[in-house]
Amino acid sequence: MQKHVLLLSLAASAVLADTFTLGQVNVLNTPIEESPFEQTMTAQTIAQQNSESVADALDNISGISLGMMGARNETTVSIRGFEARRVGVFIDGIPVYVPYDGNFDYDRFLTADIAQIDVAKGYSSVAYGANTMGGVVNIISKKPTKALEGEVKAGMVLDSDGDLSRRVASINIGTRQDHIYAQLGAVYSDQNHYRLSDDYAGSASQPAGKRLRSEAEDYKVSFKTGYIADDGSEIALGYSNQNGQKQQPPSTNPVYNTVRYWDWPYWDKESIFVTGQKNFSNSYLKAMAYYDKFENSLYNYNNANFQTFTGGSSFKSKYDDYSAGARMEYGVELDNNFLTASANYKKDVHDGYDISKTTGAETLTENYEDHTVSFGLEDVYTLSSQWQILGGISYDRRTADKIYDTNTAYLDMLALKTQSAFNPEAALVYSPDSTSKIRASVSHKTYLPSMKDRYSRRLGTSVPNAELENEIATHYELSYQKQLGSVSTRLNGYFTRVEDAIQSVTHAPTGLLQNQNVGTFDHRGVELEVQYKTDTLEAGGNYAYINVKNKTDESVKRTDVPKHQIFAYVQSDLGAGFSIYGDMKFRKGTYDQIQNGSYVISPTFTTFDLKAVYKATDTITAEAGVKNLTDKFVQYDLGFPVAGREFFANLIYKF
Template sequence: MKKVAALLALPALAHGSMAGAEDGTFTLGEITVTATRVAEDVLTDAIVDRKEIWSFNRSTLDEAVKLVAGVTSTFDSNGRRNEHDILVRGYGRWQVPLSIDGIRVYLPADNRLDFSRFLTDDLAQIQIQKGYASVIDGPGGLGGAINLVTRKPTEKFEGEVQAGLFGADSDDQGWLAAARVGTRQHKFYAQASGSYLDRDHWSVSDDFQPTAIEDGGERNGSDNRDWRVNAKVGFTPNETDEYSLSYTSQSGSKGAPLNVFNNPPNPPNSYWRWPWWDIENLYWLSNTQLGSNAYLKTRLFYNTFDNALYAYDNATYATQSANGRFRSIYDDTGYGGSIEAGMSLTDRDTLRAVVHYRRDKHTERNYNRPTHPTLSSVEPLQETLEDTWSVALENTFKATAAIDVVLGISYDKNDLKRAQEYNTTQALFGYPTGGSDAVNAQGAVHWRYADGARLYGSISSRTRFPTIFERYSTRFGTAVPNPDLESERGTNYEIGWEAALGERSSLSAAIFYNDVADMIQTVVVSAGPPQLTQAQNVGDGEYYGIELSGDAHVLPQLRVGGNYTYLERRIVDPLQPNFRPTGTPSNQAFLFLAYQPWESFTITPSVEIADDRWSDVTGGGYIEVGSYTLANLQFQYAAEHWEVAVGGRNLADENYQLAYGYPEQGRTWFAKFKAFF
């Protein structure tokens, strides 16, 4: 049985091999973990591994994270951008950074990540930090962190292929595939992997009532295509040291379904498509043992992000001639790295220190009315440039053999060096620049009161800097820039318990309270016409709740488990007395059982339950949507070198929405196969 670990699995002080985990997880790409799993083969912690991704058919990140208590995914609050956000205990994509192998994925303009663009079938695991994200891992983790950990070979020669189809009733909607090949030799390894998803469309529930905008069946504008490749080579000169160079590239394109209740569309500039949404990362990771009680880790990276948004005249998506139609092109780069060192000061005292730096450059250009014969125009390139620094210290003190005390502090600084904009009145001009800084502090106590059991408590006070979008975007002429926008701060409190009940069973519970200050809110500053808004630090709030998880093998052939989350969010905005926090239900649960009538065959029914959540309404106001009970089922047969599975999602064909006017998928089926060697 795995024992409950201390708060930190320290990377090298007595770490043993950094060169590879037995399960093929790329350990060099992990972020700081607060504890290992309390038992083998359970689903009660904040890690989703590749077995769970397969068994519950979660091929995109926004679906996979819903297996974890306290985490939900939702449609973007007004739905217009066709983006899926992830909320961790109420904190969204601006407060919970996303990384791949510990390297942050950051979009310098607005960081409006669409989590449904990230495929999961070729990953080793998804790490999710809730509330307490170590300052060692860099700035921005106000509400937690998400890290996608890739795989690494463990055999001299190995590989895997996956393929699958999905659809609704007799309607074939798309397919997906993934492949990996690698080699592990005495002092080096190499691997290449990739995944691809091609969706022609998806279908709404048969219970959906057609409207003038959406006639039912195939959801208009619901196509998407996404792929990712990852390649890595590594040098492992001994049992503790590792040096790795990795490259990740992913590309996506998608449509944007319209709000089914807006006829004609409001605003009229609503016919959007993303012809490309591309991210590339080149990164170096290393770990070097320095004697018996110290280590040095380095991370270097170079990122690019290329994005295009096209706005069309009408539902034919053929011309872009009307006023306000455009082709918006983003071209972003980022580079930087970190140096981390750790040392055992005494047998009971360990200190870690790290310095992070990144530079982000955002370049954008609009082609206005590009298909108009006389009124088309091209804006000059507009550029923003900013530097971000972080210096952090973290100390782990073993008060007793069973109690660990961890204290961390960091200083973060953001320096905006250039912020250009263009309009027909001022031509190309620069906004006022400047910077902001913040001090972050956190602490935790972990008590392993018995073999395979622990109690813990933590406090974490973290900040995040506003994005360029929040500070300067005019949002198509409807917003006033605010260059002096300040940082948000979240102070997160948690008390938790977890225990292993035998080798393959466990229970856990957590109570959390998050105090949020200086929240960045969009407020109306002019009633118009036209109505104008501005991002301001006017919100204060609290998020609190409980999480319960359990997973048990009650019989040799039967495993049952699941989790439940209660979350309450209250935000006070003096300028918006009727403001409602969107995107999160108060009650959410995931339940499953896995029955093996014989060794190679598994039947896995599961159910997802959520009550209402608030959603924005176009034109102002809020409405409650989103209550659902989704029944899912998978049949799986596993042989020595291959597995096959068939099943379905939302078997009752429930008709529901996560954002007002944007119905979700109805009943779907899938069939998939994988082989490994």
């Protein structure tokens, strides 16, 4: 098959699909839903499962576990036992994880403007660049396909007492005119509280009923415009501006976590990018440039009135961070080989400020700067219609450019360093017939320590360590996919060895803590996925088993990773425009670390969601349902319970 035929087919699929394909990064140059390497969750599935945030959506994919940093009111995920800072997070191919510490609050990102979410576990394309050791999450936006199209959605959430707790609304409007398209979107969520399960009896810091300090507000606007040539070549410009604020609920039990009087006055993110692809007869050239800014502020009050800053430990602070970078990718078909070469550049800047508690004046206290370059080469060699061999290698190099810190303690330890790594990977794909795929792969991935890993003093409790070495993970995986009529299945088995893992240990000269490369971890697990789909009935789900073992020190556990997790769902078409949907989640065997440093296993829980859908016309849909049907008391992070039973209703208009 000649490359120009493939390019034309991809261009046609891009026109017909509502996915912004320029933002995708694939291991194989095929539609990602057919790939044995990536998994994708479409907008239709996200809406079906009523996932308002990216965190909600990802929690339903096998091998991905939702987690919470309750003391920061931040929702995270782990992929096969790798916590969020080891996972590369991208929006339309743009790296958006926070430069300073790699954290990413998945709950701040709403799903109304998302076309699909692509996930790679272990083996991933080297074209993403550095720091994808634990996997990749790529959030892809929508792209219009008609002269005029759009969706307007309004919804509300009631707590178990029937009080209005949250309002949500979104609008997406797009147009495709000949070669030109444009997409405009806005999404809004306003939560004034949520109510805890009636199984919660109350404590001194948190009475039963409505959760204290649980207000949050998020809104985002985005715009994208592009031009598609006759040969499928495309160029696009995009912009998004996201603003949020959130309160910090108190810990319900000081044994689990200290009660903090925190507030987040703003949590804002702004991005702009230009990207394009030029197609040739047997090759293509793809390029992207981006600027991604993140600003947030944290207030620590002196008591529960959340009004004064008289205590010695109280403070006001803010972060002004940004990343700027570019990616270039060239792919060419040469006989039975498809070669891809890529280059990435990323500049990360972190500015930390103290804000005067009396005058509001800002003082720069931290300024760290890094830049990272990555070069990758991949090859897909097609032996026959049944066999493919894949190989790839990347070279990643991160250089510390600047260290400025007004805290003079241990400044002699803060030398500018450069770190680098080679990351090879290989895979074999066998298709015994048109309905089956078997894949075996091995990949070597590296985590370059973040600025916080190297420089943070953790409010005086830790010693920095600019000499930290890279963490190294070697992933081995065997997977099998099979389509049997209306049933599709996937079975994955994997083993990962992590070496030089960064752990916080006692720094002998000072008696304080310090990050050091002292850990070796083994991750092993199995994932089973099943789906059955006909015109009137759809059912499926997944089961994931994950076992993470610390080979260096068995007393140190990996937290927020359930040993067993199940997600199952069913949707039935009842006729006359009515359908009913229900799902369940089961989670067991999660370690949590409590205030005194010891570990406990979080309680096992099972939750159920149910909703009814009425499609009144081709353009109007109404739905109503209940989340956490049995009002189960759920804690992802002990001391920080999530909402109990909630009722919701949505009205959707598509045109």
